[in-house]
Amino acid sequence: MNQNDLINTRNATMDEAREEMANLLEARPANYSLPQPLYNDPQMFRVDMEEVFQKEWLFVGMTSEVPNKGDYFTVEIGQNPVLVVRDADGSVNAFHNTCRHRGSRICTEHRGKVANLVCPYHQWTYDLKGNLLFAGTEMGDAFDMKEHGLKKAHTKTAGGFVFVCLAKNEPEGDFDEFLETLEEYMEPYDVENTKLAVESNMYEQANWKLVIENNRECYHCAGNHPELLNTLLEWDDTNDPRASDEFREHCAAQAAEWDAEGIPHEHRSFGPGLRNRIVRMPLKKGTHVMTLDGEAGCKKLLGRVKNPSLGSMRILHLPNSWNHMQSDHFIVFRVLPISAQESIVTTKWFVHKDAVEGVDYDVARLRQVWDATNEQDRILGEENQRGINSIGYQPGPYSETFEFGIVNFMEWYSETVQKNLKG
Ligand code: 3BY
Ligand code: FES
Ligand code: FE
Numbered sequence: 001m002n003q004n005d006l007i008n009t010r011n012a013t014m015d016e017a018r019e020e021m022a023n024l025l026e027a028r029p030a031n032y033s034l035p036q037p038l039y040n041d042p043q044m045f046r047v048d049m050e051e052v053f054q055k056e057w058l059f060v061g062m063t064s065e066v067p068n069k070g071d072y073f074t075v076e077i078g079q080n081p082v083l084v085v086r087d088a089d090g091s092v093n094a095f096h097n098t099c100r101h102r103g104s105r106i107c108t109e110h111r112g113k114v115a116n117l118v119c120p121y122h123q124w125t126y127d128l129k130g131n132l133l134f135a136g137t138e139m140g141d142a143f144d145m146k147e148h149g150l151k152k153a154h155t156k157t158a159g160g161f162v163f164v165c166l167a168k169n170e171p172e173g174d175f176d177e178f179l180e181t182l183e184e185y186m187e188p189y190d191v192e193n194t195k196l197a198v199e200s201n202m203y204e205q206a207n208w209k210l211v212i213e214n215n216r217e218c219y220h221c222a223g224n225h226p227e228l229l230n231t232l233l234e235w236d237d238t239n240d241p242r243a244s245d246e247f248r249e250h251c252a253a254q255a256a257e258w259d260a261e262g263i264p265h266e267h268r269s270f271g272p273g274l275r276n277r278i279v280r281m282p283l284k285k286g287t288h289v290m291t292l293d294g295e296a297g298c299k300k301l302l303g304r305v306k307n308p309s310l311g312s313m314r315i316l317h318l319p320n321s322w323n324h325m326q327s328d329h330f331i332v333f334r335v336l337p338i339s340a341q342e343s344i345v346t347t348k349w350f351v352h353k354d355a356v357e358g359v360d361y362d363v364a365r366l367r368q369v370w371d372a373t374n375e376q377d378r379i380l381g382e383e384n385q386r387g388i389n390s391i392g393y394q395p396g397p398y399s400e401t402f403e404f405g406i407v408n409f410m411e412w413y414s415e416t417v418q419k420n421l422k423g
Pocket of ligand 1: 216221232
């Protein structure tokens with residue numbers, strides 16, 4: 001076979017995978033877990049990468065991680081290294097972290113600060129807008145510097161959240177409306193004046209969809225999350241039909257306080273499968289934040305917050321993030337796929353930028369509950385994956401009352417992939 005034949009064979013294999021994906025999703029009963037290949041097959045994973053992670057808006061981090069000019073962090077979206085950097089004009093830019101010379105990664109650290117972006121291989125140098133400034137003296141007369149700037153990824157920021165999109169064209173939809181709401185709901189926290197207290201990167205041997213499925217239900221909470229359940233109410237909404245009168249009274253009392261303080265709390269959601277969703281939920285009566293004992297994790301409250309009991313404002317962004325905003329600290333979660341059966345879950349804890357470690361907050365205490373919860377969820381995800389890999393696996397039913405969040409996720413996933421496959 002010559003090179004073209006080889007490329008054609010490869011394309012034909014991907015075309016088959018795309019067709020198989022479309023057929024599997026088309027035939028999928030809405031309230032059942034997915035067929036096995038969608039959780040473990042490498043070709044299906046490539047379709048997920050191409051149709052979801054390389055086309056949709058993804059949460060990557062917070063603007064307060066890059067407070068000053070030249071601050072950057074890096075992130076790997078599947079096989080795509082991306083760098084997020086603060087420009088001199090204050091904007092946050094994202095680029096493919098791959099040199100326009102011969103493709104080396106440019107920023108090799110997880111985070112750092114630079115004046116310019118210098119490739120470690122042959123020192124091609126780019127400014128913070130991605131323009132090529134220097135390529136040595138040996139590239140010949142015909143070489144055009146302007147044609148060799150870094151490739152940009154679309155970037156949007158709102159309420160301190162940074163989203164990137166690797167597609168050529170941004171996806172259509174109501175993402176901007178979600179961002180406006182995010183801006184409004186995040187206002188009390190003054191995110192620009194927060195700092196990263198600590199982060200964890202957890203490797204999980206499970207397909208990314210299993211990580212999200214696990215997060216979208218609390219059916220498993222009672223049996224697995226003793227630390228989290230000290231403070232977290234299992235319902236995902238204040239009007240859950242299963243909730244007791246006591247729960248409703250608690251919600252109403254909290255809502256009255258929040259209204260008086262101008263703290264947004266009402267449920268807002270956008271897109272198919274409530275893809276982007278914000279709701280503030282009270283925590284258990286008598287607890288303030290998600291620490292082991294429910295008492296503050298940081299003595300300095302965030303932004304203009306006065307009330308230590310702001311519950312947790314839950315922010316969901318499919319396909320890859322859920323978040324908990326509280327009075328004294330907030331926690332963001334990011335899921336990124338590595339392969340069909342591997343993912344990375346990154347958790348970051350933020351506090352007021354003037355809070356002093358060891359005085360106002362103790363990192364070990366701050367992270368305790370979600371470290372425990374993440375580890376419990378990792379084991380659940382990995383066991384879920386192992387069972388799904390069996391020839392004995394058969395898609396099983398989701399509970400309508402406990403697992404509607406997964407039904408929604410699957411609705412979004414299925415619609416999005418099918419739409420994107422059609423191009
Ligand atoms: O709290 C969360 O992030 C979600 C909600 C329910 C289960 N899971 C722990
Ligand atoms: Fe970057 Fe050569 S690959 S300078
Ligand atoms: Fe869990």
